[in-house]
Amino acid sequence: MKIIQLTDTHLMPSGIVVNGVDPERQLRAAVADIVEKHSDADLLVMTGDLCNHGDPEAYAILKDILAAVPFEIRLMLGNHDDRRNFVAAFPDQPRDDNGFIQSFIDTDAGRLMFLDSHEAGVIGGIYGDDRLEWLERTLATAGDLPVTVFIHHPPMDTRIAHFEHIGMHDDGAIMQRLHRHAPGVRHIVFGHIHIPLAGTTAEGIAYSAGQACSHRFITDVDSPTPLWTGGNPCYRIIDLDRTGLRAYGVEVGEAATGRAPVCEGP
Numbered sequence: 001m002k003i004i005q006l007t008d009t010h011l012m013p014s015g016i017v018v019n020g021v022d023p024e025r026q027l028r029a030a031v032a033d034i035v036e037k038h039s040d041a042d043l044l045v046m047t048g049d050l051c052n053h054g055d056p057e058a059y060a061i062l063k064d065i066l067a068a069v070p071f072e073i074r075l076m077l078g079n080h081d082d083r084r085n086f087v088a089a090f091p092d093q094p095r096d097d098n099g100f101i102q103s104f105i106d107t108d109a110g111r112l113m114f115l116d117s118h119e120a121g122v123i124g125g126i127y128g129d130d131r132l133e134w135l136e137r138t139l140a141t142a143g144d145l146p147v148t149v150f151i152h153h154p155p156m157d158t159r160i161a162h163f164e165h166i167g168m169h170d171d172g173a174i175m176q177r178l179h180r181h182a183p184g185v186r187h188i189v190f191g192h193i194h195i196p197l198a199g200t201t202a203e204g205i206a207y208s209a210g211q212a213c214s215h216r217f218i219t220d221v222d223s224p225t226p227l228w229t230g231g232n233p234c235y236r237i238i239d240l241d242r243t244g245l246r247a248y249g250v251e252v253g254e255a256a257t258g259r260a261p262v263c264e265g266p
């Protein structure tokens with residue numbers, strides 16, 4: 001299964017720059033590249049902070065850009081989003097019984113789960129009993145399927161100083177439940193931190209984040225106030241099957257400086 005992950009697109013009404021970057025231009029370039037090179041993908045997942053202030057105009061731009069994508073799309077909320085404006089723009093995106101943007105897809109490679117950690121007015125993630133009940137039920141009905149989890153806020157400590165107080169505010173509840181899923185958790189895929197990260201929990205669950213499509217930080221894990229910067233639009237190709245998961249970072253617009261030699265063996 002080929003999944004494309006876009007994260008932290010932070011769209012604004014046309015022409016408005018965010019931290020020195022034009023988010024609409026970034027996303028249009030990324031999606032054009034995805035459509036050109038990966039029309040065989042099975043799924044596009046956008047792991048939150050779709051829009052910078054959740055404006056209806058920004059969601060309309062997102063809808064316009066995504067019209068070119070020829071495969072299934074799952075959109076997820078981040079702290080910068082606006083739930084009401086999102087639902088108005090994308091009424092067909094699945095929701096759980098409580099109205100949270102949570103859903104799952106069963107595949108040959110197990111169950112994909114999409115969790116909603118958005119809470120209006122909170123920068124960090126919220127995942128209370130009203131959402132944990134869905135998580136509990138969805139893991140229980142997964143039976144012997146391994147799961148792969150998508151969520152905006154990392155549900156573990158990433159040890160990045162800037163995110164120390166704006167990570168997931170759940171006292172570890174999500175991870176505790178995921179660790180109990182006997183068939184295993186293949187991977188936790190998230191956004192929010194705007195820089196690439198890969199790690200493993202003490203219990204052995206692998207996790208990773210992709211580079212933000214829009215602005216990102218100059219990587220400095222110890223600074224509580226790292227510096228914003230721009231760069232090429234980015235997305236990830238996630239290759240998932242029964243043998244596991246591989247994620248490849250893509251930068252749109254890289255210029256070639258040569259060609260790799262053909263490998264002719266030892």
Ligand SMILES: [Fe+2]
Nearest residue numbers: 008049192194
């Ligand atoms: Fe973000």
Ligand SMILES: [Fe+2]
Nearest residue numbers: 049078079192
């Ligand atoms: Fe975020």
